[in-house]
Amino acid sequence: MNVLIIDDESPAREEIARLLGKESDIRILGQCSNAIEGIAAINRLNPEVIFLDIQMPRVSGLEMLSMLDPEKMPRVVFLTAFNEYALQAFDQNAFDYLLKPIDPARLDITLKRLRRDRTPTPALFDAAAPLKQVPCPGHQRVLLIKVEDIEYATSKTGGVYVTVSNGSEHFTELTLRTLEEKTPFLRCHRQYLVNPDQIKELSFLEAGTVEIVTRNNHHVPVSRRLLGELKEKLGLL
Amino acid sequence: MHMTLASIELTLTLLQQTCVYLVIAYLLTRTRIFIPLMHVTIRLPHRATCYIVFSLFCILGTYLGLKIDDSIANTRAIGAVLGGVLGGPSVGLAVGFTGGLHRYSLGGPSALACMVSTVAEGLIGGLFHYYMMRRGRFDTLFNPLPVALVTFCAEVAQMLVLLLLVQPPAAARHLVEQLAVPMLVANSLGAALFMRILLDRRELYERQSSVFSTKALGIAARVEGLLRSGFNVDTSTLVARIVYEETGVGAVAITDTQNLLAFIGIGSAHHLPGTPIHSALTLKAIESNEVVYADGNEVAYRCSIDPKCPLAASLIIPLVGEEGRVIGTIKLYEPRTRLFSTINRALGEGIARLLSNQILAGRYMRQRELLAQSEIKLLHAQVNPHFLFNALNTLSAVIRRDPERACNLVLNLSTFFRNNLKRPSEEACLGEEIAHVSAYLEIEQARFLGQLVVELDIPDDLRLVRMPAFSLQPIVENAIKHGTSQLLGVGHIRISASSANDMMLLSVEDNAGLYVEPATSSGLGMHLVRRRIAARHGSAFGLDIACEPEVFTRVMLKLPLTPCEAATALEGFHA
Numbered sequence A: 001m002n003v004l005i006i007d008d009e010s011p012a013r014e015e016i017a018r019l020l021g022k023e024s025d026i027r028i029l030g031q032c033s034n035a036i037e038g039i040a041a042i043n044r045l046n047p048e049v050i051f052l053d054i055q056m057p058r059v060s061g062l063e064m065l066s067m068l069d070p071e072k073m074p075r076v077v078f079l080t081a082f083n084e085y086a087l088q089a090f091d092q093n094a095f096d097y098l099l100k101p102i103d104p105a106r107l108d109i110t111l112k113r114l115r116r117d118r119t120p121t122p123a124l125f126d127a128a129a130p131l132k133q134v135p136c137p138g139h140q141r142v143l144l145i146k147v148e149d150i151e152y153a154t155s156k157t158g159g160v161y162v163t164v165s166n167g168s169e170h171f172t173e174l175t176l177r178t179l180e181e182k183t184p185f186l187r188c189h190r191q192y193l194v195n196p197d198q199i200k201e202l203s204f205l206e207a208g209t210v211e212i213v214t215r216n217n218h219h220v221p222v223s224r225r226l227l228g229e230l231k232e233k234l235g236l237l
Numbered sequence B: 001m002h003m004t005l006a007s008i009e010l011t012l013t014l015l016q017q018t019c020v021y022l023v024i025a026y027l028l029t030r031t032r033i034f035i036p037l038m039h040v041t042i043r044l045p046h047r048a049t050c051y052i053v054f055s056l057f058c059i060l061g062t063y064l065g066l067k068i069d070d071s072i073a074n075t076r077a078i079g080a081v082l083g084g085v086l087g088g089p090s091v092g093l094a095v096g097f098t099g100g101l102h103r104y105s106l107g108g109p110s111a112l113a114c115m116v117s118t119v120a121e122g123l124i125g126g127l128f129h130y131y132m133m134r135r136g137r138f139d140t141l142f143n144p145l146p147v148a149l150v151t152f153c154a155e156v157a158q159m160l161v162l163l164l165l166v167q168p169p170a171a172a173r174h175l176v177e178q179l180a181v182p183m184l185v186a187n188s189l190g191a192a193l194f195m196r197i198l199l200d201r202r203e204l205y206e207r208q209s210s211v212f213s214t215k216a217l218g219i220a221a222r223v224e225g226l227l228r229s230g231f232n233v234d235t236s237t238l239v240a241r242i243v244y245e246e247t248g249v250g251a252v253a254i255t256d257t258q259n260l261l262a263f264i265g266i267g268s269a270h271h272l273p274g275t276p277i278h279s280a281l282t283l284k285a286i287e288s289n290e291v292v293y294a295d296g297n298e299v300a301y302r303c304s305i306d307p308k309c310p311l312a313a314s315l316i317i318p319l320v321g322e323e324g325r326v327i328g329t330i331k332l333y334e335p336r337t338r339l340f341s342t343i344n345r346a347l348g349e350g351i352a353r354l355l356s357n358q359i360l361a362g363r364y365m366r367q368r369e370l371l372a373q374s375e376i377k378l379l380h381a382q383v384n385p386h387f388l389f390n391a392l393n394t395l396s397a398v399i400r401r402d403p404e405r406a407c408n409l410v411l412n413l414s415t416f417f418r419n420n421l422k423r424p425s426e427e428a429c430l431g432e433e434i435a436h437v438s439a440y441l442e443i444e445q446a447r448f449l450g451q452l453v454v455e456l457d458i459p460d461d462l463r464l465v466r467m468p469a470f471s472l473q474p475i476v477e478n479a480i481k482h483g484t485s486q487l488l489g490v491g492h493i494r495i496s497a498s499s500a501n502d503m504m505l506l507s508v509e510d511n512a513g514l515y516v517e518p519a520t521s522s523g524l525g526m527h528l529v530r531r532r533i534a535a536r537h538g539s540a541f542g543l544d545i546a547c548e549p550e551v552f553t554r555v556m557l558k559l560p561l562t563p564c565e566a567a568t569a570l571e572g573f574h575a
Helices: A010-021 A035-045 A061-065 A085-089 A104-116 A122-127 A176-182 A224-234 B002-029 B032-038 B044-063 B076-087 B089-106 B111-134 B144-165 B169-223 B233-247 B280-288 B342-381 B385-401 B403-421 B430-448 B472-481 B523-537 B566-574
Strands: A002-006 A027-032 A049-053 A075-080 A095-099 A133-137 A142-146 A150-156 A159-164 A169-172 A186-189 A192-194 A199-204 A210-214 A219-222 B066-068 B071-073 B251-256 B260-265 B292-294 B311-320 B326-335 B427-429 B452-457 B466-468 B491-500 B503-510 B542-548 B552-560
Touching: A002 A010, A002 A035, A010 A027, A010 A049, A010 A104, A010 B385, A010 B430, A027 A035, A035 A049, A035 A061, A035 A133, A049 A061, A061 A075, A075 A104, A095 A104, A133 A169, A150 A176, A150 A210, A176 A192, A186 A219, A186 A224, A192 A219, A219 A224, B002 B032, B002 B044, B002 B066, B002 B169, B032 B044, B032 B169, B044 B076, B044 B089, B071 B169, B076 B089, B076 B111, B076 B144, B076 B169, B089 B111, B111 B144, B144 B169, B169 B233, B169 B342, B233 B251, B233 B260, B233 B326, B233 B342, B280 B292, B280 B311, B280 B326, B311 B342, B326 B342, B385 B403, B385 B430, B403 B430, B427 B430, B430 B452, B430 B472, B430 B491, B466 B523, B466 B552, B472 B491, B472 B503, B472 B523, B472 B552, B523 B542, B523 B552
Parallel strands: A002 A027, A002 A049, A049 A075, A075 A095, B452 B491
Antiparallel strands: A133 A142, A150 A159, A150 A192, A159 A169, A186 A192, A199 A210, A210 A219, B066 B071, B251 B260, B251 B326, B292 B311, B311 B326, B427 B466, B491 B503, B503 B552, B542 B552
């Protein structure tokens, strides 16, 4: 069983790692000290289970769930120091949670459940709140860009990038699928999502192709296949 | 010669009559109807009283007159003139007319002349009133001598009217010769004495009220604030002594609803504070919430403890607290040998009301204090459960790796919780607060291991500066909870103190710059700290917040530079 630990307190990570290290069938793929690192690691390592702290800087554990790719949703074991009322919003079967300091006997129960059933839990993703901000790691720090400030998102060979009003482009660990599911963005192209609030016009070009022009005059391509659906969603039909 | 002798005889007889008249006047001045007449008044009801009273005296003057031939030697002028002097021209005219009409109804050759002259006399009194009022000399109106002169003039006028109107002229002359001297003397003297009586009444009345107000004010000033610190044996004894000294009654007692709290004065040997209430009258006053007065005559008063007790009269007034509930009584006593003065009886009720209000104010104040205390307690108790369990979680990790460091952590936790559990003694010195905060920060540093850097810059000489306890911790906790713990990188907390212009500046700065106006969670702690400092030291002191987004948040406490007392300072070093 491949697991990933995400907690901002290093002694806390160390403790859960020590407890999990006793189990022969568990392989710790890595440890992350915040949610942004966590998303990247999940995308990269595809863990079956994550041990996820709830209180973390900038992006909480709960918020992080809505930033994951629903296809790659691991099973989640929340770690919390105190009763977290926010957990009541979720289907109790979709996750497990452990109180800190962790009681090894209680952890055993959790592990038994996981061994029995480690199928991913997309239910958790569906229940997670809509996305409000998109984390974009930069050189020195992580930018948290508000969803309404994004004009469009595109998937390139290097990864997914969001473009904001001033034209600057930011890399993000979030997948287009996540953004499509958790934001109001509309799919207009296999590689593009557009923020409908930022659309200024649909421009019909000579070659029969269509482009979206955003409020700040950025051009976003529209695929022929998705044009009808887009028009429908925009209420243009 | 014969004329003169007859005239003197008549004068004396008329003066005798005037005496009867004045005795009636004296008796009437003791009644309430005279109270409005003791002041110059322009209010209508008072003028009406003035008119009625002096009209009666006018008529009385006629009845008490002496019949001479067909005419009457009388003192009617006193009523008419005084009515005018005290009530003004309109009242004077009205009184004169009423008295004159009455005289006219009795008939005789001088009837018409007498009526006209009485009206004239009222008018003369009224004009004197008008003149003096215009000149602002109210006191002259009550001065017997000018009043006598005015009456004298009025009588001269009457004589002239008689000479003019009585027919035949010879009869008129005869009449005036007979009447002039007795009536001039009797009326002038009578009016002056009448005024003197009024004046005496007024002075007595004023003396009484000034004694009353002096006593009341004296008691109010001396007991001010005493009962606010609590309604108990100590404060009650102080109050009872003051009331005893100021009123001069035989003895003063204060009880709550069960026990005697204080007893000062005669009989204090057997009325012992702290003993349960004996007197059935007191219990009755408490139960009924009514004043009980046992004067020793109509209502028997007998000391319920010692039959030989010299106290013979007792006034028991309930003290009333919240929602009109009786919370005790104040009792005034006089011994057998003295009368219970009405002033003291009236004062007693005033004192009881004053004391009740004080007790209420005291309770209110204490409740407010309690509320503030419990707010602080709340702040103490507001130990974030996340903090506690995370600290324990950290500890469980550290124990294995570094037992030495784990021991240290346990000590820090103890220090932190000990300080939190401590009753908010309200005052601490900076050193103590720093000790408390350091323990907290050490635990947080262990939690975030290398992700939190703390810098303390506290000059030694400021460690003894006094401040409201538990002021620094909430600020530092905020700096971590809403500041550095939200950083993806390393957090910095810097706590520094400096002094300037008799003020200590205590600054807590983080490198997160995430402060937002507390619409939400961070509000309570910071708000309470600000309110406590400002409430204690004035609005020049308190708390300032500066924030540059993403760079820093700095909270600055501004406190007065007052040093700790030695004892607290020592405690600070132990902490």
